[in-house]
Amino acid sequence: GEQVEQLPSILRVQERSSASINCTYENSASNYFPWYKQEPGENPKLIIDIRSNMERKQIQGLIVLLDKKAKRFSLHITDTQPADSAMYFCAMATGGNNKLTFGQGTVLSVIP
């Protein structure tokens, strides 16, 4: 089946610095790439997504980049705060299908 590789699995950054998470995929037909945030004891929630007709998308301090040639997409969190500490999942869908394949997850810790 489809696979998404997500790195790093653990990320520790100082407050107010930037954090970056990278994902790679195999299927060049993949066309939808969401990112979900899961706080401890909570369910995953969508925070930002990008479609294959875009290369960059920003929502406040969240930036997503998509490099279709390299089959790589990334999440960048600028000016991190302790409230950004959570598990982050990348995911992708292919074609018109709503079926998501998730990465393995990254535990982000923002150190005050």
Added chain:
Amino acid sequence: EAAVTQSPRNKVTVTGGNVTLSCRQTNSHNYMYWYRQDTGHGLRLIHYSYGAGNLQIGDVPDGYKATRTTQEDFFLLLELASPSQTSLYFCASSDAPGGGSYEQYFGPGTRLTVL
């Protein structure tokens, strides 16, 4: 806001036991999903459905059955539970493709322990 509920929230059973996990969504969404979450594996899709009576096989279906009885209700069945099925299970719902949003709304999760 989208609403997905799951029951029970916690369940302990023994090897070989019979377990049913329930999910209800009040979003009028067509698609519903069952995932399991395990450390190091992220979220893995077990089964999904795009309407009442429909069932699609996900990526890790072995040992699981599912049934979508109505648009609102989606059930996950473990007929002979094994310790390898100890996990955190999430249900989710979403609009159909082309409905404008691919966002999946997750329930609160069910923690299942198989002894």
